[in-house]
Amino acid sequence: MTQWKRIKESGARCLALFGLLIGLGSFLGCVCAPVKEPASLSEIPTNEVMSEAAAAENTEAGDPSETVEMAVADVDVADVDVDMEEEEEPPSADPYEKRNRKRFKRNRRIENCCVDPLASAYLDHVPEGMQVGFRKVRHNLGEPLNLVNQFFQLRFVDATVSTTRFCVNTTIGLLGFYDPATRMGLERVHSDTGETLYRYGVPKGPYLVLPLVGPSTARDGLGTIVDFFLRPDTYLLTPAGQVLFVGGEGVVRKSEVMEQLEIMRRNSLDEYAMIRSAYLMDRMSWLRGRELTDEELDTLLYFE
Numbered sequence: 064m065t066q067w068k069r070i071k072e073s074g075a076r077c078l079a080l081f082g083l084l085i086g087l088g089s090f091l092g093c094v095c096a097p098v099k100e101p102a103s104l105s106e107i108p109t110n111e112v113m114s115e116a117a118a119a120e121n122t123e124a125g126d127p128s129e130t131v132e133m134a135v136a137d138v139d140v141a142d143v144d145v146d147m148e149e150e151e152e153p154p155s156a157d158p159y160e161k162r163n164r165k166r167f168k169r170n171r172r173i174e175n176c177c178v179d180p181l182a183s184a185y186l187d188h189v190p191e192g193m194q195v196g197f198r199k200v201r202h203n204l205g206e207p208l209n210l211v212n213q214f215f216q217l218r219f220v221d222a223t224v225s226t227t228r229f230c231v232n233t234t235i236g237l238l239g240f241y242d243p244a245t246r247m248g249l250e251r252v253h254s255d256t257g258e259t260l261y262r263y264g265v266p267k268g269p270y271l272v273l274p275l276v277g278p279s280t281a282r283d284g285l286g287t288i289v290d291f292f293l294r295p296d297t298y299l300l301t302p303a304g305q306v307l308f309v310g311g312e313g314v315v316r317k318s319e320v321m322e323q324l325e326i327m328r329r330n331s332l333d334e335y336a337m338i339r340s341a342y343l344m345d346r347m348s349w350l351r352g353r354e355l356t357d358e359e360l361d362t363l364l365y366f367e
């Protein structure tokens with residue numbers, strides 16, 4: 064009972080932290096919105112001032128036709144200048160590229176020395192049935208995370224499915240090693256805190272390479288931290304067990320994409336740029352592939 068009480072208290076603190084982070088992210092998204100300042104006198108194009116002076120001289124000379132032509136020319140030039148000023152280049156999506164490349168090289172060295180050999184051994188020596196079972200256990204442990212995020216996204220049908228899947232697979236499916244819920248028509252619907260922050264209008268921020276984690280953004284990096292505290296294994300395992308579990312999960316994930324990454328690396332001149340583009344494109348297409356309905360959007364404060 065004492066352990067269960069600790070788990071309930073930790074879960075309550077995590078939910079409070081989750082709500083605080085969403086509110087903070089939404090507030091920062093509003094505060095950081097760019098505000099266009101009015102142009103100062105020094106920013107007025109020189110040709111506009113010269114055209115006004117010429118128009119004044121022509122008016123004093125008594126030539127109204129030349130004044131009208133000059134005014135028309137003045138408007139056209141001014142419009143062109145404004146359009147050119149508005150077509151500014153967007154800010155870089157990777158302002159910390161130099162630091163990111165250093166972290167990327169360190170992560171790559173760790174992968175070459177430790178992760179890749181373990182992932183290869185896992186693929187070669189673990190039976191395929193066991194690999195599928197481990198993948199299902201990992202997915203089952205993520206169902207509470209899916210449930211919480213779907214609840215905050217007002218996707219109550221998906222939240223009900225995630226709850227039912229977790230109960231069925233944890234009991235009948237032997238902690239998720241089997242997946243009877245899918246055979247019952249309850250398909251898994253993945254969700255995470257990064258998606259929830261996206262739904263509430265939190266900007267993705269700059270691209271980041273996190274130590275040992277890999278490609279991310281400021282928004283998804285924050286979501287990764289919250290996701291860690293929403294997983295049940297965080298509270299059920301000891302610190303040593305948690306390190307082993309997270310390390311094993313990283314090896315399993317790497318084994319699932321190892322072949323695709325190798326093909327992409329062979330066909331790329333810049334591995335860092337290739338990984339960055341692939342991550343950003345895949346992440347954004349996944350976020351926008353399951354938009355909320357109009358009624359759900361109206362209930363949210365901010366959305367992209």
